Amino acid sequence: MNASAMGTSPASASPPGLDWPPAVEIVNEAGASPFVLLCEHASCHIPAEYGRLGLSESEVRRHIGWDIGAAEVARGLAARLDAPLFLGTYSRLLIDLNRPVGEPSSIPVRSEATDIPGNIDLSPEERQRRVERMFLPFHDAVARHLDQRADRPTLLVTIHSFTPVYHGVARPWHAGILFDRSKAYGERILARLGREAGLVVAANEPYQIAADGDYAIPIHGEARGHEAILIEIRHDEISDPAGVEAWARRLAAALPDHP
Ligand SMILES: [Zn+2]
Known part of the structure; x- marks a missing residue:
C-alpha cells in the first residue's frame, strides 16, 4: 500500500460525510462555562481505502485504535458543565491528535504489541495528507475557539481512557x-x-505530560496561560452507560470552576 495507490482506489469515492467526515466534531461551542473540553481519541474510524491499516476489525476497536468510552464521558461532562467539546473523528492509528507532528508516535508503526502494517514506510505525501486532512483541521478549530474567547476565563480539560x-x-x-x-x-x-471511599485516583498515572508525547496540554493550554489538565479513566470503568454516567457526574463535581 502506498500513497498514490490509496489516493486513487475506488473506495476513496465513498460519500464524504461517512467515510471522510470533517476532522472535528464540535459540541455546544457556545457553552457558557469556563471549561473547554477535548477528546482527541474519541473515534476508531478509518476510511475504507486504508484497509484498516492491515489490522482486523477487532484490533482497530481495541484500545489501540481509540479511547474506549472517553467520547461518551466527554459528552456527558460537556452537558453537565455547559462546556464546548471538541472530538476527534478519526482513529489515532492514522495520526495521533495528541502528539506533535513528526514524533515517532504521531503515526505509530507499532502500538503496544501490535504492528500497524499500513503505517510502515509511509511516503512524505501520505504523512502530509494525514496532517492536512486530520490533524490541522482539528487543532485549527480548537485554536480558533480559544482565540475567540481570549477575554474569558478558560480551563482546558482533555478526556482520555487507558487499558x-x-x-x-x-x-x-x-x-x-x-x-x-x-x-x-x-x-x-x-x-x-479522594473523598470518595474506594476510588483509586493518582497524579500523573499511568502517563506523564511531556512535550514530545503530548500536544493539547502544552499548546492549547499552557502556551496560552490556561490551567490545563488531562484526565485518564480506566476504560473498564466506562464500558457501559451506568459507568459513563457515574464518571461524568463525578468529574463535573470534582473540577473546580476557577484556577
Ligand atoms: Zn487518549
Missing part, C-alpha cells in the same frame, strides 16, 4: 489526573476525588 492491562501488567488506578504546570489545580481535583 486496564498494559504489556501484561494490571493497572490499579481507576483514573489519573495528569498535569505539568497546573499542579495546584490538579491537586485540588485529586483532593475532591
